[in-house]
Amino acid sequence: MNTSDLIIAKWWKPIENNRILCTLCPRYCKLGEGQNGFCYVRKNVDGKLVSLSYGRPTGFAVDPIEKKPLNHFYPGTSILSFGTAGCNLGCKFCQNWSISKSKSDNSYSLHATAEDVVKIAKKHKTPSIAFTYNDPIVFGEFVIDVSKLARREGIKTVLVTNGYITEEAREEVYQYIDAANVDLKAFSSGFYKKLTLSKIENVLDTLVWIKNKTNIWLEITTLLIPGENDSPEEITNLCKWVYNNLGSDVPIHFTAFHPDYKLVNKEQTPGRTLDMARDIAIKTGLNYCYVGNVHNPKAQTTYCPSCNKSLITRTWHSVLECFIENDKCIYCGTEIAGRY
Numbered sequence: 001m002n003t004s005d006l007i008i009a010k011w012w013k014p015i016e017n018n019r020i021l022c023t024l025c026p027r028y029c030k031l032g033e034g035q036n037g038f039c040y041v042r043k044n045v046d047g048k049l050v051s052l053s054y055g056r057p058t059g060f061a062v063d064p065i066e067k068k069p070l071n072h073f074y075p076g077t078s079i080l081s082f083g084t085a086g087c088n089l090g091c092k093f094c095q096n097w098s099i100s101k102s103k104s105d106n107s108y109s110l111h112a113t114a115e116d117v118v119k120i121a122k123k124h125k126t127p128s129i130a131f132t133y134n135d136p137i138v139f140g141e142f143v144i145d146v147s148k149l150a151r152r153e154g155i156k157t158v159l160v161t162n163g164y165i166t167e168e169a170r171e172e173v174y175q176y177i178d179a180a181n182v183d184l185k186a187f188s189s190g191f192y193k194k195l196t197l198s199k200i201e202n203v204l205d206t207l208v209w210i211k212n213k214t215n216i217w218l219e220i221t222t223l224l225i226p227g228e229n230d231s232p233e234e235i236t237n238l239c240k241w242v243y244n245n246l247g248s249d250v251p252i253h254f255t256a257f258h259p260d261y262k263l264v265n266k267e268q269t270p271g272r273t274l275d276m277a278r279d280i281a282i283k284t285g286l287n288y289c290y291v292g293n294v295h296n297p298k299a300q301t302t303y304c305p306s307c308n309k310s311l312i313t314r315t316w317h318s319v320l321e322c323f324i325e326n327d328k329c330i331y332c333g334t335e336i337a338g339r340y
Helices: 114-123 136-152 167-173 189-196 200-213 232-246 271-284
Strands: 012-014 020-022 042-045 048-051 060-064 078-082 128-131 156-161 179-183 217-224 252-256 289-292 310-315 318-322
Touching: 020 048, 048 136, 078 114, 114 128, 114 136, 128 136, 136 156, 136 167, 167 200, 179 200, 189 200, 200 217, 200 232, 217 232, 217 271, 232 252, 232 271, 252 271, 271 289
Parallel strands: 078 128, 128 156, 156 179, 179 217, 217 252, 252 289
Antiparallel strands: 012 020, 042 048, 060 078, 310 318
16 A cells, blocks of 8 residues: 555654554554554554545435534534544444444445535535544544635534544644534443443543633533443433533433444333433533434423523424524523524
């Protein structure tokens, strides 16, 4: 493989014994000649780190933005979604494992430039582009190029991500991003170690950085897995951390698990568990909490935190009506957090 045909990656440096150190994510993979990183799509070729997934989307889809899920970022609009092969986490419950655990040359990937992606968004008249399906951190160079061009063209960009990125790389990857939904997969170091092969501390650090150091709109998703991260105590601790560190206006989505990949021995998440989690979030003081992967219009509706009137009613991922004007509740004038 010749590096002249490949995109030289950012965020790496040479180290001892002719190896290189990838500094994109907290795994800090040390790669000998010809070795791929944990993500499968970053490789040492001729002593340089190359990105095998740059410009190699596995396909495109036009989705409602609520499917990301984002409920407070231009609700009711459409978004162009795509991902690539590879991921830097090892989630045993991955629901996109066919691409996230694939190498670029095994994933039926396409070839597309940043200009191509923006043209597709324009063709389908989507006001936003989402980097999603696998984790966009592993194709951070392409994220930068697409989001930079999209901003120039007046198109918003969204990262749907696990938040597992180094301090060194995150400012550059996020510099043109308008919104992010970060998976906070649990509130337990043991869960992260056992079921994702990563560390929760890095994700929490990313969340605090996004909220306090950027203008990026932030929402959080937690997939509730029976017997693993769905106890009232853990959910309470998670909600308290969000409230204390990110504030009351960051929306949180509790979504239902279905058996997949290496966790097929678990039952689906009962609806009562999702309702319990939402009740805990509201009692903790979080203003906007939703449930997902189930049909529950009441728990997918946006309510005014002051007068409790229904403001954005939804069924599945469709917006039925909206009573927000100039970012405010039309009934009592309370400002509703988000981008409208």
